[in-house]
Amino acid sequence: MSLLEQINSPADLKKLSRDELPLLAEEIRKAIVDVVSETGGHLAPSLGAVELAIAIHYVFDTPREKVIWDVGHQAYAHKLLTGRRDQFHTLRQFNGISGFTRRSESPYDAFSTGHSSTSISASLGIASAKDIKDEDAKVIAVIGDGSMTAGIAYEGLNQAGGMLRDKNLLVILNDNEMSISPNVGALSSFLSRKFSGKKVQELRRELGEFLKSLPKFGDDIYKVAKKTEDSLKAFVTPGMLFEAFNFEYFGPINGHKLNHLIDILKNIKRLKEPVLLHVSTQKGKGYPPAEENPVYFHGCTRFEVETGNCLDTANPQPSYTKVFGDTMVQLAKTDEKIVAVTAAMPEGTGLAQFSELFPERFFDVGIAEQHGVTFAAGLATEGLKPVVAIYSTFLQRAYDQIVHDVCLESLHVVFVLDRGGIVGEDGPTHHGLFDLCYLRNLPNMVVMAPKDENEMRRMLLTALEHSGPVALRYPRGTGIGTILENPVQPLTLGKGETLKEGEDVLILALGRSVCEALDAHSELTKQGISATVVNCRFVKPLDIDLISAWTKKIPRIITVEENIRQGGFGSAVLEALNDAAITGFQLERIGIPDTFVEHGPQTLLRSKYGVDAEAIVQSAKRLMAAAAGQNAKWPNRQAV
Secondary structure, eight states, X not given: OOTGGGOSSHHHHTTSOGGGHHHXXXXXXXXXXXXXXXXXXOHHHHXXXXXXXXXXXXXXXXXXXXXEESSSTTOHHHHHHTTOTTTGGGTTSTTSOOSSOOTTTOTTOOSOOOSTTOHHHHHHHHHXXXXXXXXXXXXXXXXXXXXXXXXXXXXXXXXXXXXXXXXXXXXXXXXXXXXXXXXXXXXXXXXXXXXXXXXXXXXXXXXXXXXXXXXXXXHHHHHHHXXXXXXXXXXXXXXXXXXXXXOEEEEEEETTOHHHHHHHHHHHHTOOSOEEEEEEOOTTXXXXXXXXXXXXXXXXXXXXXXTOOBOSOOOSSOBHHXXXXXHHHHHHTTOTTEEEXXXXXXXXXXXXXXXXXXXXXXXXXXXXXXXXXXXXXXXXXXXXXXXXXXXXXXXXXXXXXXXXXXXXXXOOOEEEEEXXXXXXXXXXXXXXXXXXXXXXXXXXXXXXXXSSHHHHHHHHHHHHHSSSOEEEEXXXXXXXXXXXXXXXXXXXXXXXXXXXXXXXXXXXXXXXXXXXXXXXXXXXXXXXXXXXXXXXXXXXXXXXXXXXXXXXXXXXXXXXXXXXXXXXXXXXXXXXXXXXXXXXXXEEEEEEOSXXXXXXXXXXXXXXXXXXXXXXXXXXXXXXXXXXTOOOOOTTEXXX
């Protein structure tokens, strides 16, 4: 039996000797590589945090003592050590375990994480609650260095440092050599272990109190002594930034040396004030393809273990993301006012080529969506055309800035929302199911979604030629293979198009749901039901003239959207028809119900939540049955 097979909880881990832990780390890495090669997932971050997960659970009394893994995609080893080994093969699969930490999944998952940089704030809240309840337990936040580019991380540090210094909080900065500091060596590791020791800490306190008690010059001598220690730390470490927040800083230390990690964590466990431990790790550690290409293996699809080569068959059609990136380059060559802004995801949003060709017009603001939006607003005030490319789910973090810094003054900022709709295996924190709701209610905002990749290019040009804020939302994945027209032609703002004409039901569709509507049209035709299909294109401004004209001809309406139903596209249609005083129609809204959608394949989730072609067919048949006077159930119907 392998060491990993013997571990069903951290209690089993603690039974191992320190000499056995490196072998356990190897077994964990092999298990992660084997499973992720079949399921896809965040490989490189979790491989880099294996020793860290082992050391934390070896030293601390989890789950009584809480550990919060920032983002959660670095927590695969944590899952294997906390009773989920037998379920690990279901990682990111429908009805399987999540690719992130989930409170509902395990008592060892102290906080649900999917967005970056929340761990310090959450950990401070938990630590403060434990103080109130008089519970003596350490709370550990494990935050990656990329996450330290977000303002919320420093807001958490600021509050923690400003509170009483008996907060039992440990922040572990998992620096995977992507940004913060290369100053890792024998001296810094030695100093961290020595400075964190119990006797040294007691001596520092006693010496500090003694120096302060000296008459006349005591405070001055103490300041000189403290400055001398700080100067030594600053010479070999980047710790002064964190000490400015009143955190006791230790590091950087090698995050793959288990003995050093365990020693320093045991020392830190005795300290009651806020502590920041800086560890240096390697993304992809132990798997050469991931070590060589940590960006690709940060989040990857299925691959061949021996070579690291992707196993998924390449789709002949380009993704929406690639078409967007190519179009940005094409348009920027003739319009020098176009600039691009992204939040730590130039590859993920398709802007890598743009950044290489136009480096002076490309801005990666880090994981700081709030700053990025206001930064873009500043660019717009000077007559530039900023295109802010951010995943739909992450733009939610900048809502206040969209309202006050962009829409209030109607600044020309173009928001490009990748991953609109159901995204698949990343699950509820990543589905882009709320953007139509949270954007269409804002004054001055234009909201649109393309039916295919060519229309997406036309919408991007339309957005760049508009004078105010615009949101362009498109799905994850490849397009339908439509011909990309050149040159790109803009659309008429707020105008939809009729794709199919019929007499029985009216299908009003938006974005990728137009494809589902066309598939449903074909099936309905086979069943003798004649349908009109309208590609509405715009949620705001809505083409009420076109919709009204068709409603007067066909009073049986279906709206289709891959978005939450309440407040979305279907709601917009109902509101517009009410404002136009049009009555006498029956309407069913097809969209996501009032729930968070779990992780799983996109096609399966669309079927489960009734936003596919079959759902449209069934809706049309219900409407026709009701029109014929038959009894029918109308779960989504709006009768007006």
